Amino acid sequence: MRRPEILGSIVLAAFLIMAVAPGTFAPQDPYTRFTPYTPPGSDHLLGTNDMGHDILSELIYGSRVSLFVGFASALLATMVGGIVGIVAGYCRGGIEDLLMGFTDIILMLPWIPVIIILAVFLGPGIWIFILIFGAFAWTSIARIIRSKVLQIRESGFVQSARCLGFPTWYIMAEEIGPNLFHIAFPQCMLLVASAMITEASVSFIGLGDPSMKSWGVMLSFAFTKGALINGMWWWYLPPGIAISICVMAFALIGYSREKWVNFEVRE
């Protein structure tokens, strides 16, 4: 493992532990009300917000929502992209033209406005976000997977599996699929990063799930309730910094597996 990857993994592990067991780390219940607008101090390490909720506890509980949305939407997108890529690359011909043409069309759609408009119609909710993200963000993975499958399908073990008469779906799932993991993994990590940023952005304009306070929803509340104008930095800085650090951990893991980034300093 390279240094950036180790760093990213450690940071990510810390966030994951927080997300799995927020109760053991959070000093307070996130919905208990204390004196509102308390600056950071010994009682509340990061102060309280307008409702008197402890911000550190909110932050720790929020990691669960943010990470879940990020992982779920990226996994969905990776699955869709993987299937499209494998089928297009293995079957070739008309199916390939059709699938890759469709990929190019989706690639050009500005999906943040699409997510906004769908969230307005369907009402805010994390499941809708996950579904829409999965439905639009799979394009880059599909292209990368396809070009790799084009190489793999000509190699000996695939040819012999075909000669032995294994069904097509079996060859795609059992012979080709496992060889794509090292390509799909970094892409999936980068997708988690972009899903988390997108979720935070969509939440910021008031389309986040208000019943599940993610970091984006926290930022949105802080902005609309005047944390900036009143100079309450402890209210809007922590969720933003948490998003940035977490996204960066995913980006470091993703990029360090990509050949072109080439983190190794020595040739």
Place this chain on the structure above:
Amino acid sequence: MHITFYRWSRYFFSLFFTICISFLLPRLMPGDPIANMIGQSAHVSDATIIELRQELGLDLPLPEQFLQYLVNIAHFDLGYSYTLHAPVSSIIMERMALTIPFVGIAIVIGIILGVPLGALAGMSRSKKTSILATYGSIALSSAPPYFLSLIALSILSFNFGLFPLKGVSATAGIIPWIHHLILPIAVLSSCIAARNCLIMRGSVIQETHEHYPLYAKAKGLTERMVLFQHIVKNASLPLITQVALDVGFILSGALFIEIVFSLPGMGMLTYDAVLSRDYPILEGSLLVIAIMVILTNIAADIIYGVIDPRIRWQG
């Protein structure tokens, strides 16, 4: 011939797909279609509703409605906003007057900053400055653009009072306009520069494995001459495609930056439309943004052909 045809059909279907989304959404969603068409918080009388039902053709079968919708779009008629009491197309035109220069300037600055930085970082990877540029770019692109704007606004405008806190009026003249837009443009262009830097760096690294840089070096050119006279031109090809595809993201990022800085552009328009559930505005914005992305991709194809003669001859 085949490639040209493929490209244009791609643009056509992409546009068609977006039109379908904005046509079908209000009509297939649960609830009263009239409320879906005009927005939930718009107050209109019963007489207007009957008139609207006729005018929008909601009694007709869907295919006929779709034809009518296409004809309307061809006439730049994107509907009427019952919340803002004006035709959608004229509202969007007015707001675009701010967003297009804002985004355009930011993209140009982002390319001017990001491309040389990424090229140098890719050429000499072991230098301290190159490592700094790489990690700096990753860090910058990890923060949501609107959060960077919040920080910039709170430090530079709020604590030091260097820049104005809010909005800009269209009639104020050029100097106040620049003063209001310096900070948003700085934030957006640094986000774009960070992404371009990473892409350019990767692209240059790939090109250095080719034979021609080695040959140029063997001829006796310095590393910098090899980079800027030979590699950059080839390495910037993938960047052109990527920037064009990114325009959708850049525009969306710009929307959020505009909201933080209260600039009266497309971002504030979208934000207000989301808050007041003004559906015609949202659908119009989606269409206009999609058209802009498609136009940028067409422009990128043309530029690509100008830079790379192989493409031109093939097409």
